[in-house]
Amino acid sequence: MRDLFGRDFLSMADLNADELSAVLDAADGFKRSLKEGKVKRSLEGKIVALIFQKPSTRTRVSFEAAVYHLGGKPLALNASELQLGRGETIADTGRVLSRYVHAITLRTFGHHEVEELARSASVPVINALTDLEHPCQVLADLMTIRERKGQLAGLRLAYVGDGNNVANSLALGCALAGMSFTAGCPAGYEPDARTIALARSLAGPEMVRVVHDPREAVAGAHVVYTDVWTSMGQKEDQKRKRDLEPYRLDGELLSAADPEAMAMHCLPAHRGEEITDEVLDGPRSAVWDQAENRMHAQAALLDLLAGD
Numbered sequence: 001m002r003d004l005f006g007r008d009f010l011s012m013a014d015l016n017a018d019e020l021s022a023v024l025d026a027a028d029g030f031k032r033s034l035k036e037g038k039v040k041r042s043l044e045g046k047i048v049a050l051i052f053q054k055p056s057t058r059t060r061v062s063f064e065a066a067v068y069h070l071g072g073k074p075l076a077l078n079a080s081e082l083q084l085g086r087g088e089t090i091a092d093t094g095r096v097l098s099r100y101v102h103a104i105t106l107r108t109f110g111h112h113e114v115e116e117l118a119r120s121a122s123v124p125v126i127n128a129l130t131d132l133e134h135p136c137q138v139l140a141d142l143m144t145i146r147e148r149k150g151q152l153a154g155l156r157l158a159y160v161g162d163g164n165n166v167a168n169s170l171a172l173g174c175a176l177a178g179m180s181f182t183a184g185c186p187a188g189y190e191p192d193a194r195t196i197a198l199a200r201s202l203a204g205p206e207m208v209r210v211v212h213d214p215r216e217a218v219a220g221a222h223v224v225y226t227d228v229w230t231s232m233g234q235k236e237d238q239k240r241k242r243d244l245e246p247y248r249l250d251g252e253l254l255s256a257a258d259p260e261a262m263a264m265h266c267l268p269a270h271r272g273e274e275i276t277d278e279v280l281d282g283p284r285s286a287v288w289d290q291a292e293n294r295m296h297a298q299a300a301l302l303d304l305l306a307g308d
């Protein structure tokens with residue numbers, strides 16, 4: 001495994017299979033040591049800037065908590081209150097922040113913005129969600145699946161709904177983990193074509209499928225995942241809702257999957273829209289563990305990228 005220290009994490013594809021498994025092992029280790037009160041304070045004396053151009057509950061609080069547990073200082077920054085919001089370039093912001101802090105996370109719109117920040121910053125940059133990817137979410141998701149199923153390789157994950165940033169990162173994450181990925185999306189709402197091609201090149205074409213029938217997508221799936229129909233920055237309209245209506249994750253769709261299938265959602269959920277209360281609050285739901293594991297996975301990531 002290459003050393004992760006000093007590296008950026010902008011896409012799931014920034015990790016190879018061994019590195020992904022090392023991050024997941026470290027995440028399990030962090031979770032255990034936190035419970036035992038034995039966390040290694042590897043960010044002692046270090047500062048992590050967390051920049052948000054979009055709202056956030058889980059990502060912001062889980063990163064702040066992770067940095068705190070590792071002994072560091074989190075600096076959560078709303079982009080509209082920075083000069084960034086008045087037109088200072090991302091590159092200049094990256095150069096300046098690198099003089100003060102030891103890692104930077106950015107949640108923003110265009111994926112090129114995290115790439116630009118990573119090019120200009122001399123400290124590790126972490127993608128805290130862009131329109132293209134949400135890789136930190138998928139680290140926590142894979143950790144959660146492994147906790148419940150005991151393994152990743154050989155499992156089948158179905159993603160139903162809008163082929164968005166979370167779907168893109170899941171396709172890559174599954175490919176790296178040896179899981180098959182099937183997206184069930186309406187025509188025009190498929191995951192990013194280049195990301196799907198990349199996932200196929202990593203795992204083999206038969207492991208990554210995009211279909212238009214939600215029942216076909218979930219047939220035999222061990223994990224059924226969905227996310228909002230309108231992501232941050234997208235226009236909510238009636239056509240979207242009409243087009244996505246048949247992809248709602250309800251008890252009936254879940255029953256077309258493996259009998260032991262787990263239901264996942266990155267949250268926030270639009271209850272009754274892309275997922276029903278019955279599924280979200282039901283016995284197969286893993287959503288609260290997913291949310292908790294954001295903190296453990298990100299602590300492990302920060303430790304490996306920027307810790308002592």
Ligand code: CP
Nearest residue numbers: 056057058059266267
């Ligand atoms: N899942 C997730 O990233 O949630 P937030 O938007 O609340 O950070």
Ligand code: NVA
Nearest residue numbers: 164227231232267268
């Ligand atoms: N796809 C959603 C994920 C939110 C965590 C969005 O981008 O708004």
